[in-house]
Amino acid sequence: MNEIIVAFPKKEIAINIRNILVRGGIDVYGVCTTGAQVLHMADTLDEGIIICGYRMQDMMYTDIREYLPKEFEILLVTSPDKWSDGSVQGVIGLSMPIKVHDLINTVEMMLQNMRRRRKKRHEAAKQRSPEEKALIAKAKSLLMERNNMTEEEAHRYLQKSSMDSGTNMLETAQMVLTIMDE
Template sequence: MGSIVVVFPKKETAVNIRNVLMRGGIEVAGICTTGAQTLQFADNLEEGIIICGYKMQDMLYSELRECLPENFEVLLIASADKWGQGLVKGVIGLPMPIKVYDLLNTIEMMLQNMQRRRRKRREAAKNRNAAQQQVIDQAKSLLMERNQMTEEEAHRYLQKCSMDSGTNMPETARMVLTIMEE
């Protein structure tokens, strides 16, 4: 399941939203008050949903969205005039004042979409041909040898680089091989 991070400049607001979500049966991974904290928190997660207001202490929601990896979505909670001109890609908006029913249903919909995308990625991984798997294995071996990583750490590293760059695993493995063999 995707991780949820609640980000608002006032910690009390974030705590209230977290409590509403938890009463609705949705687990929250953390609370932040700045965009920088959120980005640090997101670095430790594979994917997730960031619930935030229009403006944090150090950045706007659109700047946060630009800095987040592709596997994250943003749920913007703000007055409709703040996002009336349209939203940035990867952002869903809910108008203020927020209704608990709308919040819970929107989060559930976003989590289902994330789960669907995760299934598609797994299917693609299962359908790799032997040449693609060989490239991935070579990159893992090189990482294990040069960086003293375990196979699991090397695999996780390739996954993270793949997600961060928006490329598939075989392509990321080729990039790692090219960079490390120079």
């Protein structure tokens, strides 16, 4: 996935950093010279990393951070005296002059953290509420009672039916209850 945007006021610098990342095996979504371009590009992504300098042509990195959704992080490449001791949420600093190795490793670390957060969000979305669990259990018990199934067979039946019909297990349990209650 290429969810990285490189943004510097001088296009040559942004292109050089993009080329370093690409040579390091990291895809780059785009290159920008203004904060407005960054925000426009970020609107097309769900999450990502913005690699930028301290000041763009139209705004500071803190302004960009403020307007970005929380799923984005900023890798700030600047001199240590302009780096604000890490107090800005979602901003990681890399001191100038940067070493290629440090840049690649930092971006890979940020990408790995982003993947980990994405996986956590996905797993959290999978968790069922107690009401949903109760509905599925009720459908299983109805299948067990009427069709002489074991609990495991009823569960497998719901799983297979949901896969075959292209619905989730909760919807399948609701269908089973609706059909068998008639």
